[in-house]
């Protein structure tokens with residue numbers, strides 16, 4: 410089972426879009442895929458028309474059980490269908506917004522997700538985790554549980570600063586865990602008509618070349634249309650530019666992680 | 670002195686862009702404008718080419734002084750030029766990321782910004798505050814200090830859910846302060862080619878009509894070009910569609926807040 414986390418402290422950079430798109434393409438290729446929504450705002454959960462405000466069985470259950478010194482008898486109630494064959498979702502609950510306040514000071518809550526995924530390792534081929542745009546116990550869990558990290562970064566001037574900050578954060582977390590995390594930068598919202606995009610991409614290549622995916626996710630209005638329809642873009646429009654780009658990312662990920 | 674806060678818990682919805690654009694247009698019209706960057710990620714600070722990592726005199730100083738039971742002798746060192754005449758910036762510092770942890774449990778830290786602005790009330794005509802995409806002591810301060818709240822919301826399906834959540838948060842904060850806050854919803858990233866945008870706008874009108882600005886901020890690649898150049902869009906390209914739209918918002922704001 411391969412476990413990938415998609416994370417960036419910056420908001421609105423394409424994290425949820427990346428998890429939904431990559432996950433759906435893998436599922437359409439016949440893989441068994443599980444998506445985890447670790448964002449208390451539950452964008453991915455809402456994407457698939459579940460309600461993070463009203464949800465009983467969510468990622469939150471894993472933490473509340475652990476905090477009470479228990480382990481959930483079965484994880485099945487937490488695994489929801491998405492309408493796409495082979496694509497399951499462990500949804501978020503808005504209750505997760507209280508986790509840092511509840512558990513931040515406690516130790517021993519950093520591997521809750523890792524241990525849950527361990528129990529599911531014979532049921533799925535790929536697990537993808539969507540993170541909120543902030544540090545905290547959920548991001549720490551996501552980083553501890555994954556083998557590979559994807560960092561979507563917008564191709565624009567200000568996003569480069571945010572990337573530096575994200576990498577600095579990763580170093581700190583890595584040092585405290587005694588391991589460095591393997592990561593790949595995914596340039597998003599690329600608009601070849603703007604110098605802002607092309608300049609930012611060039612800067613990314615200069616400063617982060619060895620960790621940068623060789624292609625980009627272009628701006629594509631089909632993403633918004635797909636989210637309005639509640640289906641991944643690869644289902645909504647298999648020949649959309651955005652679908653093509655994420656399909657190319659999936660090929661690259663499959664090719665570059667044989668050892669995992 | 671009019672004080673406006675721009676806030677939304679959701680990331681990447683156009684908060685910083687709204688503060689920079691509205692502030693610049695007012696300054697270009699001859700008003701004395703102060704922008705406050707309350708986001709520990711300091712996007713607005715970086716926009717104007719200051720470094721939130723390296724900054725000594727920032728919004729953070731107001732809180733550290735108050736926490737030490739002191740008041741800053743003078744606020745002048747906190748007021749930075751932006752390159753636009755009549756437009757000043759009180760920058761953010763990444764140190765602000767620690768404020769909730771440091772001060773969250775303490776009382777009496779909710780009016781730090783309000784009291785600082787009180788001291789500046791004869792020096793500026795308009796103050797605009799840019800907020801981070803999260804609840805916390807900085808957002809509470811921003812809401813306590815403002816007379817008017819602008820909530821930028823993307824015209825797309827998932828953003829409507831985030832808006833409900835934001836309004837619920839406002840109600841809770843309003844109740845605890847014993848006053849309700851006046852707010853206006855600003856539809857952003859409008860793309861008339863997509864049904865997602867037009868449907869979302871219609872839903873906003875149906876559900877929030879009386880609080881909704883009557884126009885929209887359209888998608889415009891000139892925003893990214895302006896941010897690459899480090900100047901507001903109204904300076905970069907006075908005839909850009911995005912400039913026109915924010916100019917129209919400024920007219921509406923000036924017309925609808927005579928009593929403030």
Ligand SMILES: Nc1ncnc2c1ncn2[C@@H]1O[C@H](COP(=O)(O)OP(=O)(O)OP(=O)(O)O)[C@@H](O)[C@H]1O
Pocket residue numbers: 419420421422423424425426427448452540541542597598599626627628629630632633636651679680681823825
């Ligand atoms: N390549 C793209 N072209 C056009 N729109 C896009 C693209 N990628 C994502 N979007 C849209 O941009 C918005 C933000 O994307 P998304 O929700 O994936 O970002 P995020 O990083 O998960 O945000 P958050 O930090 O709030 O969780 C969504 O409306 C999405 O549909």
Ligand SMILES: Nc1ncnc2c1ncn2[C@@H]1O[C@H](COP(=O)(O)OP(=O)(O)OP(=O)(O)O)[C@@H](O)[C@H]1O
Pocket residue numbers: 419420421565679680681682683684685686687708712800801802857858859886887888889890892893896911
């Ligand atoms: N109308 C628009 N058309 C095209 N691009 C836009 C528009 N408004 C904002 N942008 C761009 O979208 C990105 C996000 O905008 P912005 O930084 O203002 O959002 P934000 O809500 O402040 O984000 P955060 O939650 O991270 O603080 C920026 O790159 C900005 O230049």
Ligand SMILES: [Mg+2]
Pocket residue numbers: 424425426448452453539540
């Ligand atoms: Mg997201």
Ligand SMILES: [Mg+2]
Pocket residue numbers: 684685686708712713799800
């Ligand atoms: Mg911002």
